[in-house]
Amino acid sequence: MEKVVRFGVSIEPDLLSKFDEIIGKRGYTNRSEAVRDLVRELIVEYDTTTDGGEVVGTITIIYDHDIGDVTNRLLHLQHQHNSEISSTMHIHVDAHTCLEVLVVYGCAEAVRKLSDNIRALRGVKHGELVMTSTGI
Ligand code: NI
Numbered sequence: 001m002e003k004v005v006r007f008g009v010s011i012e013p014d015l016l017s018k019f020d021e022i023i024g025k026r027g028y029t030n031r032s033e034a035v036r037d038l039v040r041e042l043i044v045e046y047d048t049t050t051d052g053g054e055v056v057g058t059i060t061i062i063y064d065h066d067i068g069d070v071t072n073r074l075l076h077l078q079h080q081h082n083s084e085i086s087s088t089m090h091i092h093v094d095a096h097t098c099l100e101v102l103v104v105y106g107c108a109e110a111v112r113k114l115s116d117n118i119r120a121l122r123g124v125k126h127g128e129l130v131m132t133s134t135g136i
Pocket of ligand 1: 091093
């Protein structure tokens with residue numbers, strides 16, 4: 001384990017009591033690990049919402065490959081954004097429905113724009129972008 005720094009925190013008893021209740025339910029065995037995770041969450045939130053922040057993540061989409069030329073448009077978009085796409089996984093869910101997961105990386109704005117463009121394609125029924133940071 002790398003070197004750690006201890007610091008004191010002043011907090012109202014009611015707030016601490018609620019914090020302890022929640023972290024206990026979530027399985028934390030001590031406050032330090034819960035606070036570290038909160039700090040990591042803040043860093044991820046900052047990196048994924050700040051211009052220039054570097055992110056990694058996934059775009060998960062579900063689409064009907066029989067609608068329009070969604071398959072070709074998706075392929076074209078992925079080739080255009082090959083610098084932000086690390087890999088893709090495609091599952092043929094049923095006769096018409098496809099599930100695709102794209103592993104993406106790069107600056108937050110570019111990744112978000114790619115996700116928006118994919119989700120806006122006709123035939124894409126739902127899409128979800130999940131971003132995290134490697135800087136934690
Ligand atoms: Ni398919």
